[in-house]
Each structure stands twice: as structure tokens, then as C-alpha cells.
Amino acid sequence: MTSLPSKARVVIIGGGVAGCSVAYHLAKLGWTDILLLERKQLTSGTTWHAAGLIGQLRASSNMTRLAKYTADLYVRLEEETGVATGMRQCGSISVALTEARKEELYRGASMARARGVDVEEISPAETKEKYPHLEISDVVGAVFIPKDGQGDPANITQALAKGARMNGARIVEQAKVLEIHKDKGRITGVTVEHEGETTRITCDHIVNCAGMWAHGVGAMAGVTVPLHACEHFYIVTEAIPDLGRLPVLRVQDECAYYKEDAGKILLGAFEPVAKPWGMNGIPEDFCFDQLPEDFDHFEPILEKAVKRMPLLATAGIHTFFNGPESFTPDDRYYLGEAPNLKNFWVCCGFNSIGIQSSGGAGMALAEWMQDGEAPFDLWDVDIRRVQPFQGNKTYLYNRSVETLGLLYADHFPYRQPATARGVRRSPLHEHLKARGAVFGETAGWERANWFARPSQEREYRYSWKRQNWFDNARDEHMAVRTGVGVFDMTSFGKIRVEGRDALAFLQKLCANDMDVAPGKIVYTQMLNARGGIESDLTVTRLSETAFFLVVPGATLQRDLAWLRRHLGDEFAVITDVTAAESVLPVMGPKARELMQKISPNDFSNEAFPFGTAQQIEVGMGLARAHRVTYVGELGWELYVPTDQTAHVFETLEEAGADLGLKLCGLHTLDSCRIEKAFRHFGHDITDEDNVLEAGLGFAVKTAKGSFIGRDAVLKKKETGLNRRLVQFRLKDAEPLLFHNEAIVRDGRIVDTITSGNYGHYLGGAIGMGYVPCKGQSADDVLASSYEIEIAGERFAAEASLKPMYDPKSERVRA
Incomplete structure (x- = not known):
């Protein structure tokens, strides 16, 4: 025995x-x-x-x-x-x-x-x-x-x-x-x-x-x-x-x-x-x-x-x-520590590729358990991407009918699952559907990715070339650049951190300085001990003891886990309030004009500067307006109680008719942000990427005192950068970039594109990616000749360390 x-x-x-x-x-x-x-x-x-x-x-x-x-x-x-x-x-x-x-x-x-x-x-x-x-x-x-x-x-x-x-x-x-x-x-x-x-x-x-x-x-x-x-x-x-x-x-x-x-x-x-x-x-x-x-x-x-x-x-x-x-629901296996239970680890769900995956997965998990941090970016398979509802047996049954076959299906860019849809919906879902929205799915959320014209089919025709919504996205993109567009970003993760020690707690986790006046919005990262980026977020101080955190919908569970893992003796409460408010970004050069039509509040630069938030009236309702942008234009994100969302949307739509207001989808949000070289978590910035090498040093305040990752940031400043995140634009207007295309520097492959989309304003495909630069200056990096290899063919590319669109952010602060 x-x-x-x-x-x-x-x-x-x-x-x-x-x-x-x-x-x-x-x-x-x-x-x-x-x-x-x-x-x-x-x-x-x-x-x-x-x-x-x-x-x-x-x-x-x-x-x-x-x-x-x-x-x-x-x-x-x-x-x-x-x-x-x-x-x-x-x-x-x-x-x-x-x-x-x-x-x-x-x-x-x-x-x-x-x-x-x-x-x-x-x-x-x-x-x-x-x-x-x-x-x-x-x-x-x-x-x-x-x-x-x-x-x-x-x-x-x-x-x-x-x-x-x-x-x-x-x-x-x-x-x-x-x-x-x-x-x-x-x-x-x-x-x-x-x-x-x-x-x-x-x-x-x-x-x-x-x-x-x-x-x-x-x-x-x-x-x-x-x-x-x-x-x-x-x-x-x-x-x-x-x-x-x-x-x-x-x-x-x-x-x-x-x-x-x-x-x-x-x-x-x-x-x-x-x-x-x-x-x-x-x-x-x-x-x-x-x-x-x-x-x-x-x-x-x-x-x-x-x-x-x-x-x-x-x-x-x-x-x-x-x-x-x-x-699994997304054909990717599970690795890492459970978000809601310390020291409960998972290594499973291999989708019929367990033999070819388990050697590497076992190595990565063992190092993760040893060090307390993933050895490199494993967000693709991180268990923290899981949403609680996904344990539902009916959902899993319906999705698994599709996922096995997707292993050998064409893995087209922007491909959306066909099964187990509609679990999480914005209060505006039916409004947007009636206006031609074609939905994609992220973290269970149905999100309007693009808007079809009245006579156009409302579905994707997938391709590696320009898909059937390319022109729609161009029109939406140009509306944001030249007029005004409105998005539905209700899927944003929203977290309240409040209590006597909320400030001290966030100062410990965030690289930027959280000790700001109520109403101020701070863009920041939460870092790990290596100076890698665990979370990319904005933090709005609502009062002396209350802070409002906005994170991507796909990373909400990860971010909640990171916050709760590091909550020690501080008197602070962490609450997921995602479902409480919808988010309607109003973006473009005419955004101020539209806001003045729907609200008696003052939206001038003097009364409502960039990086601040205020409670406002909208129509007959109330909202909290945040003057921030992820598209690189003048604009406000309106945080609206879910029960008033439909009214605020209808008010915006009616007032915007004379201004050419355009409904815009997530593809346009992404194409605009990449022109402005805004980073996308999980692609351009991960827990493997040092915050300074990612070009985000402006959001790091080492002088404020101790925070997680501070020592690594100071060491990196002392030793110098090993690589830099560079923005690329293809000189040929026809090819497309998505991600993982090879970056060729002076004839040699050095890394891959982290994210890509088409820059409709800049007139070509835009990508971002890291270029090795140990011992080199910024000028050295830009002095090289660059190409991007797409399916074996190389295309000349322009490189920049500053945003190619509005590098001084004059439009954002207009």
C-alpha cells in the first residue's frame, strides 16, 4: 500500500x-x-x-x-x-x-x-x-x-x-x-x-x-x-x-x-x-x-x-x-494563476495541440510559479482573459461546435466567432443594429465594428486583402479626422478604488503620480518588478478618497486580479462597476460644437481643459464627461448611467445631424489610434515590454517615491534602452499590415510588427514594432533603411519615433 x-x-x-x-x-x-x-x-x-x-x-x-x-x-x-x-x-x-x-x-x-x-x-x-x-x-x-x-x-x-x-x-x-x-x-x-x-x-x-x-x-x-x-x-x-x-x-x-x-x-x-x-x-x-x-x-x-x-x-x-x-472558447489554452484564488494555477485546455504545446507551457508555468511573474508575454494564453460567464455549460456547448473546426479554418484578420454570441450587450445594441452596425465580439461583448450602408450586406467577407468594410471604415475614419464621430465603448472595464488609503494604494501600483486634484485624469501604467507593463489605463480622481479606473474590456479580469493581489493592509475597496455606465466617445474637430448643442455646460479650453472630468447635463439626463482621446482628436468620453444611455444617444444623434455626425465602429477607433501611435495593450505593450522602451516614459514619475517597478525604471535609465517602439508607414499604399509581419532593418529581419491597421488619413498601412538599439541613439535607429516583409515580399517603410499624425497633439488640445 x-x-x-x-x-x-x-x-x-x-x-x-x-x-x-x-x-x-x-x-x-x-x-x-x-x-x-x-x-x-x-x-x-x-x-x-x-x-x-x-x-x-x-x-x-x-x-x-x-x-x-x-x-x-x-x-x-x-x-x-x-x-x-x-x-x-x-x-x-x-x-x-x-x-x-x-x-x-x-x-x-x-x-x-x-x-x-x-x-x-x-x-x-x-x-x-x-x-x-x-x-x-x-x-x-x-x-x-x-x-x-x-x-x-x-x-x-x-x-x-x-x-x-x-x-x-x-x-x-x-x-x-x-x-x-x-x-x-x-x-x-x-x-x-x-x-x-x-x-x-x-x-x-x-x-x-x-x-x-x-x-x-x-x-x-x-x-x-x-x-x-x-x-x-x-x-x-x-x-x-x-x-x-x-x-x-x-x-x-x-x-x-x-x-x-x-x-x-x-x-x-x-x-x-x-x-x-x-x-x-x-x-x-x-x-x-x-x-x-x-x-x-x-x-x-x-x-x-x-x-x-x-x-x-x-x-x-x-x-x-x-x-x-x-x-476552449477561443482555441487558446490556459496558463497562469487564477485571478480570484492565490496559488491556484492552470495548465490545460490545449485544443488538440497538447503534445506540441506542453513542453513550453510546462517550462513557462514553472518559471512563473518560481518568480511570481510570467517569464515573458503570455497574454495569449493567460487564464485571466477568461470572463466569469464563460463557465456556462450552454455557452461552452454552443461555442465548442465551432472551435474545433476553427483550428484548420482560414485565420483571416478580424474573423469573428459565429456561435454563442449576444451574451453581453450595450444598452444601445438595438439602436446601433437598426442603423447598420455589424458586430464583433470581445470578452463576450457585442461591439459595433463597422456600419453598413442601407443597401449593403451586414456581414463580413473575410480576406487578407481589403475586406468588404474597408471603404466604410475609411468614411468613418475621415469623419473623425474632419468632422465628428460617436462610438459606443460601453465594453470598457470600469473599476472604482475608494477608501481612506485609496491614494496610497494607487501610488504604490501606478507609475504616474496619482496625487492630483479631484476631477483630474491621469494616464498611467501599472508595472511589474521588471518595469514591464501589467496594465495600461486612465485613472480619474473623483474625490479625496475615490478613484475611477478605465481599462480595456478584454483585460478587466486581469486588472482586477492585479489590484486585489497587491492590496495589503490598506483600507481601500476595489469594485467592478463596468455594467453601471455606458461610454460614448464624441470625437473630432467638431466635437466641441456638438457638445455645446446638447449641454449647457462650458466646454471651452479654459473651462474644460484636456485631462479633466466634469459632471454635465446632456439633454434631460446627466453624464460625466472625460476630456481624453484614443483617436488623437478633440473629444470627450461620456460616461452615462445605463438607464439614461438611450436618451443621451438619441440627443447626440438629433443634435449632430446638422454637423454630419457619423456613427463609428471599433475598426475606426483602431485605425485612428495607430495613426497617432497610441499603444494597444496585449500587442504593442505587454508585461514583457519595459515602459521606457515602449516610449511611455512621460507617464512615469520616479520622483514621487516608491512604486512597483521603480527600481527597474531607474536601472533602465542608467543602462540605456535595448530596443525602441517604432511607428512605420508603408510607402506603397496598397499592402495591409495586421500584426506579426517581419521588420527588416538594413536588409536583416530584426523583429515583428506588434500591431497594424490602415491609416486612411496618412494614406498607407501603419504598423508598430520594436527595433533593437542597444548602444544606439534615436538618430541611429532612424538612420537605417526599413522594410516590412509581408508573406515573403518586402515593402519599403518610413519609420518614426514620434506620432506621424499630429506629433505635437495640437488637435487633441484644440
Whole structure:
């Protein structure tokens, strides 16, 4: 009989590849008292039946960085542990059957090169040479990654488990966690059933690596971990004579992937309409189990596959497999500390890419746990992006029908989910819908992204070129630049911090000086100890003891978690008031004229200077007007009680008719802000980016005294910048920038574009990105010649360290 310990430093729940990777990496960092608990046997959930594809190219730079680490780890793991991992760097080929897919693949290749991944764009003929069994008559292009490969998922997991044990970790199978204990907002222990006995184990940390059980494990702790299992299908052929060693092949346009293994072909599918599974819970005895076959569901994939690879027509089917995999609402996995529970960590929700992700994910999480901060920007997969409502089972069921297929869908810019929509809506939703709004979704919010003309279809036509709303966005953009536009930004996160010590608390967290007069608005960042940007926000002082924080809607849970994590003995209360007020930005050169028509208040520069807020009358209602801007124009953001929002909007609309008032969407907000070089959190500025290198030193006041990150800022001032955030404009007016395009300095790729959009006023695509500059002056940076590589083609670019639009902010302060 195996006895369980009474305490551990960390308990890891789940013995799949993710759990074993976390145990391995924590042990490598020198952690002791590591206990991994597996309810049945290692790999018995979904790991054992994974296809084992190990690719390095992901949708973003840091996800590619993690995938590359995973591939490198699996190569060396066998030598370290003596356990054969089956890792074979046979390469991978992704083929394009359409020009749109080709552009996606080639754009990804440019980004991968900037991250040190060996990648080649190859012709159809070269594809045929590397994969002779492939039908290429309709192939228009392909990408080959020589060091991609495949491995044995079960053996990789066992190798990680052995490596963890070699460094002192303990792994116990047949141990089911019954209860998670917590006290005063932090983890204290677990209750475990093992060999017929129940044991309570105290611990400092818990890591939820429970795979498709992770939703339930999270619920035990009161933590939302939104994911849902779907059926995942593949077939394995009989042995095929003279098949030969082949690269992994992906034909995303046919929803299929192919893996050669031991002279057989494994054909798997990510079909557009998936089959959710486990709506009534996963059976208690589920262990190395399969789901019933559904050949009718898989047949359309197989029919295309036989045409794509004719040898399949005569190959017998050895195995038809159907097993469950868990999928998240946005097809990105979960990593990090739960926003509402100290020391409860998650590493799960891998959307069928757990083998190629878990090595890097385990490394990143272990370093995060060790240091208390993410080792680099992991916002793509941070658990703090989750909204509480996303744990709703009906929502998860509806969304998971779509998310499995999105893995192989065209990943067009601005693509919006089609399922599980309409959960969060502004009070103006129906007003905007009636006026032609086409909505997108962020953090569950329905937001007007653009406005269709009366005779125009109200839906996206996706493309890598100019989409069907391009002209609409141009008209909205120019209205903001030359007249006046109104937006609905109700989705902004709104937080009140109030109490006797509210000022002292915010002075500790914010880099700018919060000790300002009531009515003053302060633009600031909250920094981590490295001087990286944890939050980008405005803070309005409402009174001596009350402050109003405005953050992006997508980062609200993250920002709330950061505030609550650092609230010590201060007497201050933190309240999410997002739903209490709508936000209507009124922006443009004619904004003052419009405001004077709807309100008796004085909006002159003298009476209402930039960076201040006042209570005003609007029509027959009340609002709080903030004179700030995210578009680089004269304007006010109106914070309106939700019950008065419709009235204020109607008042604005009626008064603005004579001024040419234009309803504007979020695409226009973004195109205007990038012309003005305003930063976007999660793209241009992250917790990995030093505030000075991001060009935001003007918002940092080291003289005010101590605050988190101050020492790092002072050190950076002393040692100098290693890189600078630069604004680029393509000289050719036709190409488009989105993000992740390669920045080429004097003929050499140096980094990638962090965010991009079309600058309708400046007459070309605008992007931002970091340029290495250690030991160089600003003049040195600007003296170089720049190009941006888009899908393998390079375009000349103008570079600037000042905003290309209104660099002195004269229009903002007009």
C-alpha cells in the first residue's frame, strides 16, 4: 500500500503530458515536495490517443517560441531520461489550395523566421518531391519546416514523468482529488481518495492539469476554467508497401492532417462542425476509452483525402478512432494563476495541440510559479482573459461546435466567432443594429465594428486583402479626422478604488503620480518588478478618497486580479462597476460644437481643459464627461448611467445631424489610434515590454517615491534602452499590415510588427514594432533603411519615433 504525504509544496492534478511537464520543469528548478496526482493512470485521459504532431509555427511570436522550445526539449529528453520518446524530426509541410491560405502560410513563415524557426516557402513541384504520394494539381503553394516532427505521446509523457522523478518529484496514480481547500483567498490543500483511504494534504500551490476534467476541478476551487470536450476522429491504414519516411502533412483547406508511422498513414480531421461530448459529465470509469464510431461524420473528410492521396483508395483501414479532446472558447489554452484564488494555477485546455504545446507551457508555468511573474508575454494564453460567464455549460456547448473546426479554418484578420454570441450587450445594441452596425465580439461583448450602408450586406467577407468594410471604415475614419464621430465603448472595464488609503494604494501600483486634484485624469501604467507593463489605463480622481479606473474590456479580469493581489493592509475597496455606465466617445474637430448643442455646460479650453472630468447635463439626463482621446482628436468620453444611455444617444444623434455626425465602429477607433501611435495593450505593450522602451516614459514619475517597478525604471535609465517602439508607414499604399509581419532593418529581419491597421488619413498601412538599439541613439535607429516583409515580399517603410499624425497633439488640445 502506498501512503500519501500529509503535506507538499505543490500538488499537480492530472497525469497527462501537461501535468508531467509541469512536474518536470518545477523539479528542474529545484522545487522539492512536488506531488503529482493522477485519478487513473498516466496518459489515460486524452494524451494516450493524441496524434503526436510536433510543430513549431503558431499564430503569434511567443506561442511559436514555446512550440520551438517543446520540439527542442523532446529531442534531448530521450538522452536525459533513457525513455524513448519516438521523437523524429521528419519535417512538416502545410499546403495551400487557395491564394488566401497561401498568404496565411507565407505570412506565418515570415513571422517564424523572425523567431529563429527554420522555414521554407516551397513550390507545388518541390512539395511533390518531398511528398511523392500527394496530388498537387490544385496546390498553389506550401511551407516546409524541416525541424518539425512527430513523437509518441505516451512515451513523451513517461519520459517527462521519469525526468521529474529523477529530480525528486513524486507521482501517484489511482489518486482522485475529492476536494480543494482554501482560506482567505488562497490555496491550503486537497482531500484525496487513494487505495480506499481518504487523505487530506496541505499544500502551498495547486496546478490544475486535469485536461477535459479541468472545468470540474476549477469548479471545486471556485475558479472558472471554460472548456468542453468534443469528439475527435482519425483513421489508421493497414501497412502500405514502399510508403517510405514522410513529413507530417497538413491540408487545412480539406480539414485534414496526415502522419506516416511504421509504414502506415494516420489521417485526422478538424471538421467545420464538431460534435461536443460529455454534456452530462465524463463517466467516472473513463480510462483509455474510445467513443462510438461515426463513419458518416468522418466520410466527407475521407472522400477528399482519397483524391488528395490516391494510394488511400487501395489501403485498408486498420483503425477507426474516435476519442474526446477538450476545446476552449477561443482555441487558446490556459496558463497562469487564477485571478480570484492565490496559488491556484492552470495548465490545460490545449485544443488538440497538447503534445506540441506542453513542453513550453510546462517550462513557462514553472518559471512563473518560481518568480511570481510570467517569464515573458503570455497574454495569449493567460487564464485571466477568461470572463466569469464563460463557465456556462450552454455557452461552452454552443461555442465548442465551432472551435474545433476553427483550428484548420482560414485565420483571416478580424474573423469573428459565429456561435454563442449576444451574451453581453450595450444598452444601445438595438439602436446601433437598426442603423447598420455589424458586430464583433470581445470578452463576450457585442461591439459595433463597422456600419453598413442601407443597401449593403451586414456581414463580413473575410480576406487578407481589403475586406468588404474597408471603404466604410475609411468614411468613418475621415469623419473623425474632419468632422465628428460617436462610438459606443460601453465594453470598457470600469473599476472604482475608494477608501481612506485609496491614494496610497494607487501610488504604490501606478507609475504616474496619482496625487492630483479631484476631477483630474491621469494616464498611467501599472508595472511589474521588471518595469514591464501589467496594465495600461486612465485613472480619474473623483474625490479625496475615490478613484475611477478605465481599462480595456478584454483585460478587466486581469486588472482586477492585479489590484486585489497587491492590496495589503490598506483600507481601500476595489469594485467592478463596468455594467453601471455606458461610454460614448464624441470625437473630432467638431466635437466641441456638438457638445455645446446638447449641454449647457462650458466646454471651452479654459473651462474644460484636456485631462479633466466634469459632471454635465446632456439633454434631460446627466453624464460625466472625460476630456481624453484614443483617436488623437478633440473629444470627450461620456460616461452615462445605463438607464439614461438611450436618451443621451438619441440627443447626440438629433443634435449632430446638422454637423454630419457619423456613427463609428471599433475598426475606426483602431485605425485612428495607430495613426497617432497610441499603444494597444496585449500587442504593442505587454508585461514583457519595459515602459521606457515602449516610449511611455512621460507617464512615469520616479520622483514621487516608491512604486512597483521603480527600481527597474531607474536601472533602465542608467543602462540605456535595448530596443525602441517604432511607428512605420508603408510607402506603397496598397499592402495591409495586421500584426506579426517581419521588420527588416538594413536588409536583416530584426523583429515583428506588434500591431497594424490602415491609416486612411496618412494614406498607407501603419504598423508598430520594436527595433533593437542597444548602444544606439534615436538618430541611429532612424538612420537605417526599413522594410516590412509581408508573406515573403518586402515593402519599403518610413519609420518614426514620434506620432506621424499630429506629433505635437495640437488637435487633441484644440
